Amino acid sequence: MAADDAIPDRAELTRTAARRSRNGRFIATIVLVVLPLVLTPMALMAGSSGSLSSREAVGLVGMLWVVAALGAVVAWGIHRLRPRPPLLAGTSRTTRRAVQQALRTGQPHDARIDALAREAAQRTLRGSWLLWLYSGLLALNVALLVLRIADQDEAWKTALAAANVVLWAALVALVWVTRRRSARYLRQRQQS
Structure with a gap:
Protein backbone atom coordinates (compact mmCIF):
# COMPACT_ATOMS: atom_id res chain seq x y z
CA MET A 1 0.00 0.00 0.00
CA ALA A 2 1.32 3.42 -0.91
CA ALA A 3 1.60 5.99 1.87
CA ASP A 4 -0.74 8.38 0.05
CA ASP A 5 -3.33 5.75 -0.93
CA ALA A 6 -6.85 7.18 -0.51
CA ILE A 7 -8.05 3.66 0.32
CA PRO A 8 -6.07 2.65 3.41
CA ASP A 9 -7.90 -0.69 3.77
CA ARG A 10 -7.29 -1.75 0.15
CA ALA A 11 -5.80 -5.16 1.08
CA GLU A 12 -8.75 -6.05 3.31
CA LEU A 13 -11.26 -4.93 0.67
CA THR A 14 -9.45 -7.04 -1.94
CA ARG A 15 -9.57 -10.14 0.29
CA THR A 16 -13.26 -9.63 1.09
CA ALA A 17 -14.13 -9.06 -2.58
CA ALA A 18 -12.26 -12.23 -3.60
CA ARG A 19 -14.08 -14.26 -0.93
CA ARG A 20 -17.48 -12.92 -2.02
CA SER A 21 -16.62 -13.61 -5.66
CA ARG A 22 -15.72 -17.23 -4.84
CA ASN A 23 -19.01 -17.64 -2.98
CA GLY A 24 -20.96 -16.24 -5.94
CA ARG A 25 -19.18 -18.53 -8.40
CA PHE A 26 -19.93 -21.53 -6.17
CA ILE A 27 -23.64 -20.68 -6.03
CA ALA A 28 -23.76 -20.06 -9.79
CA THR A 29 -22.10 -23.42 -10.44
CA ILE A 30 -24.59 -25.21 -8.22
CA VAL A 31 -27.52 -23.53 -9.99
CA LEU A 32 -26.11 -24.22 -13.47
CA VAL A 33 -25.52 -27.89 -12.69
CA VAL A 34 -28.34 -28.80 -10.31
CA LEU A 35 -31.17 -26.97 -12.06
CA PRO A 36 -30.88 -28.86 -15.37
CA LEU A 37 -30.30 -32.14 -13.52
CA VAL A 38 -33.51 -31.67 -11.55
CA LEU A 39 -35.62 -30.23 -14.37
CA THR A 40 -34.58 -32.73 -17.07
CA PRO A 41 -36.40 -35.73 -15.53
CA MET A 42 -39.40 -33.53 -14.77
CA ALA A 43 -39.62 -32.42 -18.41
CA LEU A 44 -39.21 -35.98 -19.65
CA MET A 45 -41.92 -37.23 -17.28
CA ALA A 46 -44.24 -34.44 -18.49
CA GLY A 47 -43.53 -35.62 -22.04
CA SER A 48 -44.33 -39.24 -21.23
CA SER A 49 -47.47 -38.36 -19.23
CA GLY A 50 -48.99 -36.50 -22.15
CA SER A 51 -49.03 -32.96 -20.73
CA LEU A 52 -46.29 -32.14 -23.25
CA SER A 53 -45.68 -33.74 -26.59
CA SER A 54 -42.45 -35.72 -26.79
CA ARG A 55 -41.11 -33.13 -29.21
CA GLU A 56 -41.83 -30.31 -26.74
CA ALA A 57 -40.28 -32.28 -23.87
CA VAL A 58 -37.08 -32.95 -25.82
CA GLY A 59 -37.00 -29.29 -26.88
CA LEU A 60 -37.41 -28.19 -23.27
CA VAL A 61 -34.63 -30.48 -22.09
CA GLY A 62 -32.37 -29.25 -24.87
CA MET A 63 -33.15 -25.65 -23.99
CA LEU A 64 -32.35 -26.30 -20.32
CA TRP A 65 -28.94 -27.67 -21.19
CA VAL A 66 -28.24 -24.91 -23.71
CA VAL A 67 -29.09 -22.28 -21.09
CA ALA A 68 -26.86 -24.06 -18.56
CA ALA A 69 -24.01 -24.24 -21.08
CA LEU A 70 -24.42 -20.57 -22.04
CA GLY A 71 -24.47 -19.62 -18.37
CA ALA A 72 -21.27 -21.58 -17.79
CA VAL A 73 -19.59 -19.94 -20.79
CA VAL A 74 -20.65 -16.46 -19.67
CA ALA A 75 -19.46 -17.14 -16.11
CA TRP A 76 -16.14 -18.45 -17.41
CA GLY A 77 -15.79 -15.44 -19.73
CA ILE A 78 -16.50 -12.97 -16.94
CA HIS A 79 -13.97 -14.72 -14.73
CA ARG A 80 -11.35 -14.66 -17.51
CA LEU A 81 -12.01 -11.04 -18.47
CA ARG A 82 -12.17 -9.86 -14.87
CA PRO A 83 -9.87 -12.11 -12.87
CA ARG A 84 -9.73 -9.56 -10.04
CA PRO A 85 -13.11 -8.84 -8.46
CA PRO A 86 -14.06 -5.18 -8.14
CA LEU A 87 -12.71 -3.49 -5.03
CA LEU A 88 -16.18 -2.13 -4.35
CA ALA A 89 -17.44 -5.70 -3.81
CA GLY A 90 -15.37 -5.87 -0.62
CA THR A 91 -16.97 -2.81 0.95
CA SER A 92 -19.95 -2.44 3.24
CA ARG A 93 -23.44 -1.66 1.97
CA THR A 94 -23.15 1.90 3.33
CA THR A 95 -19.93 2.49 1.41
CA ARG A 96 -21.42 1.07 -1.80
CA ARG A 97 -24.38 3.41 -1.44
CA ALA A 98 -22.05 6.37 -0.88
CA VAL A 99 -20.10 5.43 -4.03
CA GLN A 100 -23.34 5.11 -6.02
CA GLN A 101 -24.42 8.51 -4.71
CA ALA A 102 -21.06 10.01 -5.71
CA LEU A 103 -21.35 8.53 -9.21
CA ARG A 104 -24.90 9.88 -9.52
CA THR A 105 -24.17 13.39 -8.23
CA GLY A 106 -20.48 13.75 -9.07
CA GLN A 107 -19.78 14.87 -5.50
CA PRO A 108 -17.91 12.39 -3.25
CA HIS A 109 -17.88 13.29 0.43
CA ASP A 110 -14.34 12.06 1.12
CA ALA A 111 -11.17 10.90 -0.61
CA ARG A 112 -11.81 7.19 0.03
CA ILE A 113 -15.26 7.34 -1.60
CA ASP A 114 -13.75 9.29 -4.51
CA ALA A 115 -11.03 6.65 -5.03
CA LEU A 116 -13.57 3.82 -4.88
CA ALA A 117 -15.90 5.69 -7.27
CA ARG A 118 -13.03 6.27 -9.72
CA GLU A 119 -12.10 2.58 -9.62
Missing part, protein backbone atom coordinates in the same frame (compact mmCIF):
# COMPACT_ATOMS: atom_id res chain seq x y z
CA ALA A 120 -15.73 1.56 -10.15
CA ALA A 121 -16.18 4.06 -13.01
CA GLN A 122 -13.00 2.93 -14.78
CA ARG A 123 -14.03 -0.69 -14.43
CA THR A 124 -17.49 0.08 -15.82
CA LEU A 125 -16.03 1.83 -18.85
CA ARG A 126 -13.70 -1.10 -19.53
CA GLY A 127 -16.76 -3.37 -19.81
CA SER A 128 -18.05 -1.80 -23.02
CA TRP A 129 -18.64 -5.25 -24.51
CA LEU A 130 -21.61 -5.71 -22.14
CA LEU A 131 -23.59 -2.98 -23.86
CA TRP A 132 -23.04 -4.65 -27.24
CA LEU A 133 -23.87 -8.12 -25.88
CA TYR A 134 -27.08 -6.98 -24.19
CA SER A 135 -28.10 -4.93 -27.24
CA GLY A 136 -27.61 -7.97 -29.46
CA LEU A 137 -29.68 -10.11 -27.12
CA LEU A 138 -32.37 -7.42 -27.07
CA ALA A 139 -32.47 -7.42 -30.88
CA LEU A 140 -32.70 -11.23 -30.91
CA ASN A 141 -35.60 -11.17 -28.46
CA VAL A 142 -37.40 -8.46 -30.44
CA ALA A 143 -37.09 -10.68 -33.53
CA LEU A 144 -38.47 -13.64 -31.57
CA LEU A 145 -41.38 -11.52 -30.34
CA VAL A 146 -42.17 -10.41 -33.90
CA LEU A 147 -42.13 -14.06 -35.02
CA ARG A 148 -44.48 -15.02 -32.17
CA ILE A 149 -46.87 -12.23 -33.16
CA ALA A 150 -46.66 -13.12 -36.86
CA ASP A 151 -47.33 -16.81 -36.11
CA GLN A 152 -50.29 -15.82 -33.93
CA ASP A 153 -48.85 -17.96 -31.19
CA GLU A 154 -50.63 -18.61 -27.90
CA ALA A 155 -51.20 -15.45 -25.88
CA TRP A 156 -49.12 -16.57 -22.89
CA LYS A 157 -46.11 -17.35 -25.10
CA THR A 158 -46.37 -13.94 -26.76
CA ALA A 159 -46.73 -12.25 -23.37
CA LEU A 160 -43.65 -14.11 -22.10
CA ALA A 161 -41.67 -13.01 -25.16
CA ALA A 162 -42.84 -9.41 -24.64
CA ALA A 163 -41.79 -9.52 -20.99
CA ASN A 164 -38.40 -10.83 -22.10
CA VAL A 165 -38.00 -7.88 -24.49
CA VAL A 166 -38.92 -5.44 -21.71
CA LEU A 167 -36.35 -6.99 -19.35
CA TRP A 168 -33.55 -6.89 -21.96
CA ALA A 169 -34.46 -3.29 -22.81
CA ALA A 170 -34.28 -2.36 -19.12
CA LEU A 171 -30.88 -4.05 -18.83
CA VAL A 172 -29.55 -2.20 -21.90
CA ALA A 173 -30.84 1.09 -20.47
CA LEU A 174 -29.27 0.36 -17.08
CA VAL A 175 -25.85 -0.40 -18.60
CA TRP A 176 -26.07 2.68 -20.82
CA VAL A 177 -26.97 5.00 -17.90
CA THR A 178 -24.25 3.47 -15.71
CA ARG A 179 -21.65 4.00 -18.45
CA ARG A 180 -22.74 7.63 -18.94
CA ARG A 181 -22.57 8.32 -15.21
CA SER A 182 -19.15 6.72 -14.98
CA ALA A 183 -17.76 8.73 -17.89
CA ARG A 184 -19.28 11.95 -16.52
CA TYR A 185 -17.85 11.29 -13.06
CA LEU A 186 -14.34 10.70 -14.40
CA ARG A 187 -14.54 13.86 -16.55
CA GLN A 188 -15.73 15.96 -13.60
CA ARG A 189 -13.03 14.62 -11.29
CA GLN A 190 -10.30 15.29 -13.88
CA GLN A 191 -11.43 18.90 -14.18
CA SER A 192 -11.45 19.49 -10.42
Whole structure:
Protein backbone atom coordinates (compact mmCIF):
# COMPACT_ATOMS: atom_id res chain seq x y z
CA MET A 1 0.00 0.00 0.00
CA ALA A 2 1.32 3.42 -0.91
CA ALA A 3 1.60 5.99 1.87
CA ASP A 4 -0.74 8.38 0.05
CA ASP A 5 -3.33 5.75 -0.93
CA ALA A 6 -6.85 7.18 -0.51
CA ILE A 7 -8.05 3.66 0.32
CA PRO A 8 -6.07 2.65 3.41
CA ASP A 9 -7.90 -0.69 3.77
CA ARG A 10 -7.29 -1.75 0.15
CA ALA A 11 -5.80 -5.16 1.08
CA GLU A 12 -8.75 -6.05 3.31
CA LEU A 13 -11.26 -4.93 0.67
CA THR A 14 -9.45 -7.04 -1.94
CA ARG A 15 -9.57 -10.14 0.29
CA THR A 16 -13.26 -9.63 1.09
CA ALA A 17 -14.13 -9.06 -2.58
CA ALA A 18 -12.26 -12.23 -3.60
CA ARG A 19 -14.08 -14.26 -0.93
CA ARG A 20 -17.48 -12.92 -2.02
CA SER A 21 -16.62 -13.61 -5.66
CA ARG A 22 -15.72 -17.23 -4.84
CA ASN A 23 -19.01 -17.64 -2.98
CA GLY A 24 -20.96 -16.24 -5.94
CA ARG A 25 -19.18 -18.53 -8.40
CA PHE A 26 -19.93 -21.53 -6.17
CA ILE A 27 -23.64 -20.68 -6.03
CA ALA A 28 -23.76 -20.06 -9.79
CA THR A 29 -22.10 -23.42 -10.44
CA ILE A 30 -24.59 -25.21 -8.22
CA VAL A 31 -27.52 -23.53 -9.99
CA LEU A 32 -26.11 -24.22 -13.47
CA VAL A 33 -25.52 -27.89 -12.69
CA VAL A 34 -28.34 -28.80 -10.31
CA LEU A 35 -31.17 -26.97 -12.06
CA PRO A 36 -30.88 -28.86 -15.37
CA LEU A 37 -30.30 -32.14 -13.52
CA VAL A 38 -33.51 -31.67 -11.55
CA LEU A 39 -35.62 -30.23 -14.37
CA THR A 40 -34.58 -32.73 -17.07
CA PRO A 41 -36.40 -35.73 -15.53
CA MET A 42 -39.40 -33.53 -14.77
CA ALA A 43 -39.62 -32.42 -18.41
CA LEU A 44 -39.21 -35.98 -19.65
CA MET A 45 -41.92 -37.23 -17.28
CA ALA A 46 -44.24 -34.44 -18.49
CA GLY A 47 -43.53 -35.62 -22.04
CA SER A 48 -44.33 -39.24 -21.23
CA SER A 49 -47.47 -38.36 -19.23
CA GLY A 50 -48.99 -36.50 -22.15
CA SER A 51 -49.03 -32.96 -20.73
CA LEU A 52 -46.29 -32.14 -23.25
CA SER A 53 -45.68 -33.74 -26.59
CA SER A 54 -42.45 -35.72 -26.79
CA ARG A 55 -41.11 -33.13 -29.21
CA GLU A 56 -41.83 -30.31 -26.74
CA ALA A 57 -40.28 -32.28 -23.87
CA VAL A 58 -37.08 -32.95 -25.82
CA GLY A 59 -37.00 -29.29 -26.88
CA LEU A 60 -37.41 -28.19 -23.27
CA VAL A 61 -34.63 -30.48 -22.09
CA GLY A 62 -32.37 -29.25 -24.87
CA MET A 63 -33.15 -25.65 -23.99
CA LEU A 64 -32.35 -26.30 -20.32
CA TRP A 65 -28.94 -27.67 -21.19
CA VAL A 66 -28.24 -24.91 -23.71
CA VAL A 67 -29.09 -22.28 -21.09
CA ALA A 68 -26.86 -24.06 -18.56
CA ALA A 69 -24.01 -24.24 -21.08
CA LEU A 70 -24.42 -20.57 -22.04
CA GLY A 71 -24.47 -19.62 -18.37
CA ALA A 72 -21.27 -21.58 -17.79
CA VAL A 73 -19.59 -19.94 -20.79
CA VAL A 74 -20.65 -16.46 -19.67
CA ALA A 75 -19.46 -17.14 -16.11
CA TRP A 76 -16.14 -18.45 -17.41
CA GLY A 77 -15.79 -15.44 -19.73
CA ILE A 78 -16.50 -12.97 -16.94
CA HIS A 79 -13.97 -14.72 -14.73
CA ARG A 80 -11.35 -14.66 -17.51
CA LEU A 81 -12.01 -11.04 -18.47
CA ARG A 82 -12.17 -9.86 -14.87
CA PRO A 83 -9.87 -12.11 -12.87
CA ARG A 84 -9.73 -9.56 -10.04
CA PRO A 85 -13.11 -8.84 -8.46
CA PRO A 86 -14.06 -5.18 -8.14
CA LEU A 87 -12.71 -3.49 -5.03
CA LEU A 88 -16.18 -2.13 -4.35
CA ALA A 89 -17.44 -5.70 -3.81
CA GLY A 90 -15.37 -5.87 -0.62
CA THR A 91 -16.97 -2.81 0.95
CA SER A 92 -19.95 -2.44 3.24
CA ARG A 93 -23.44 -1.66 1.97
CA THR A 94 -23.15 1.90 3.33
CA THR A 95 -19.93 2.49 1.41
CA ARG A 96 -21.42 1.07 -1.80
CA ARG A 97 -24.38 3.41 -1.44
CA ALA A 98 -22.05 6.37 -0.88
CA VAL A 99 -20.10 5.43 -4.03
CA GLN A 100 -23.34 5.11 -6.02
CA GLN A 101 -24.42 8.51 -4.71
CA ALA A 102 -21.06 10.01 -5.71
CA LEU A 103 -21.35 8.53 -9.21
CA ARG A 104 -24.90 9.88 -9.52
CA THR A 105 -24.17 13.39 -8.23
CA GLY A 106 -20.48 13.75 -9.07
CA GLN A 107 -19.78 14.87 -5.50
CA PRO A 108 -17.91 12.39 -3.25
CA HIS A 109 -17.88 13.29 0.43
CA ASP A 110 -14.34 12.06 1.12
CA ALA A 111 -11.17 10.90 -0.61
CA ARG A 112 -11.81 7.19 0.03
CA ILE A 113 -15.26 7.34 -1.60
CA ASP A 114 -13.75 9.29 -4.51
CA ALA A 115 -11.03 6.65 -5.03
CA LEU A 116 -13.57 3.82 -4.88
CA ALA A 117 -15.90 5.69 -7.27
CA ARG A 118 -13.03 6.27 -9.72
CA GLU A 119 -12.10 2.58 -9.62
CA ALA A 120 -15.73 1.56 -10.15
CA ALA A 121 -16.18 4.06 -13.01
CA GLN A 122 -13.00 2.93 -14.78
CA ARG A 123 -14.03 -0.69 -14.43
CA THR A 124 -17.49 0.08 -15.82
CA LEU A 125 -16.03 1.83 -18.85
CA ARG A 126 -13.70 -1.10 -19.53
CA GLY A 127 -16.76 -3.37 -19.81
CA SER A 128 -18.05 -1.80 -23.02
CA TRP A 129 -18.64 -5.25 -24.51
CA LEU A 130 -21.61 -5.71 -22.14
CA LEU A 131 -23.59 -2.98 -23.86
CA TRP A 132 -23.04 -4.65 -27.24
CA LEU A 133 -23.87 -8.12 -25.88
CA TYR A 134 -27.08 -6.98 -24.19
CA SER A 135 -28.10 -4.93 -27.24
CA GLY A 136 -27.61 -7.97 -29.46
CA LEU A 137 -29.68 -10.11 -27.12
CA LEU A 138 -32.37 -7.42 -27.07
CA ALA A 139 -32.47 -7.42 -30.88
CA LEU A 140 -32.70 -11.23 -30.91
CA ASN A 141 -35.60 -11.17 -28.46
CA VAL A 142 -37.40 -8.46 -30.44
CA ALA A 143 -37.09 -10.68 -33.53
CA LEU A 144 -38.47 -13.64 -31.57
CA LEU A 145 -41.38 -11.52 -30.34
CA VAL A 146 -42.17 -10.41 -33.90
CA LEU A 147 -42.13 -14.06 -35.02
CA ARG A 148 -44.48 -15.02 -32.17
CA ILE A 149 -46.87 -12.23 -33.16
CA ALA A 150 -46.66 -13.12 -36.86
CA ASP A 151 -47.33 -16.81 -36.11
CA GLN A 152 -50.29 -15.82 -33.93
CA ASP A 153 -48.85 -17.96 -31.19
CA GLU A 154 -50.63 -18.61 -27.90
CA ALA A 155 -51.20 -15.45 -25.88
CA TRP A 156 -49.12 -16.57 -22.89
CA LYS A 157 -46.11 -17.35 -25.10
CA THR A 158 -46.37 -13.94 -26.76
CA ALA A 159 -46.73 -12.25 -23.37
CA LEU A 160 -43.65 -14.11 -22.10
CA ALA A 161 -41.67 -13.01 -25.16
CA ALA A 162 -42.84 -9.41 -24.64
CA ALA A 163 -41.79 -9.52 -20.99
CA ASN A 164 -38.40 -10.83 -22.10
CA VAL A 165 -38.00 -7.88 -24.49
CA VAL A 166 -38.92 -5.44 -21.71
CA LEU A 167 -36.35 -6.99 -19.35
CA TRP A 168 -33.55 -6.89 -21.96
CA ALA A 169 -34.46 -3.29 -22.81
CA ALA A 170 -34.28 -2.36 -19.12
CA LEU A 171 -30.88 -4.05 -18.83
CA VAL A 172 -29.55 -2.20 -21.90
CA ALA A 173 -30.84 1.09 -20.47
CA LEU A 174 -29.27 0.36 -17.08
CA VAL A 175 -25.85 -0.40 -18.60
CA TRP A 176 -26.07 2.68 -20.82
CA VAL A 177 -26.97 5.00 -17.90
CA THR A 178 -24.25 3.47 -15.71
CA ARG A 179 -21.65 4.00 -18.45
CA ARG A 180 -22.74 7.63 -18.94
CA ARG A 181 -22.57 8.32 -15.21
CA SER A 182 -19.15 6.72 -14.98
CA ALA A 183 -17.76 8.73 -17.89
CA ARG A 184 -19.28 11.95 -16.52
CA TYR A 185 -17.85 11.29 -13.06
CA LEU A 186 -14.34 10.70 -14.40
CA ARG A 187 -14.54 13.86 -16.55
CA GLN A 188 -15.73 15.96 -13.60
CA ARG A 189 -13.03 14.62 -11.29
CA GLN A 190 -10.30 15.29 -13.88
CA GLN A 191 -11.43 18.90 -14.18
CA SER A 192 -11.45 19.49 -10.42
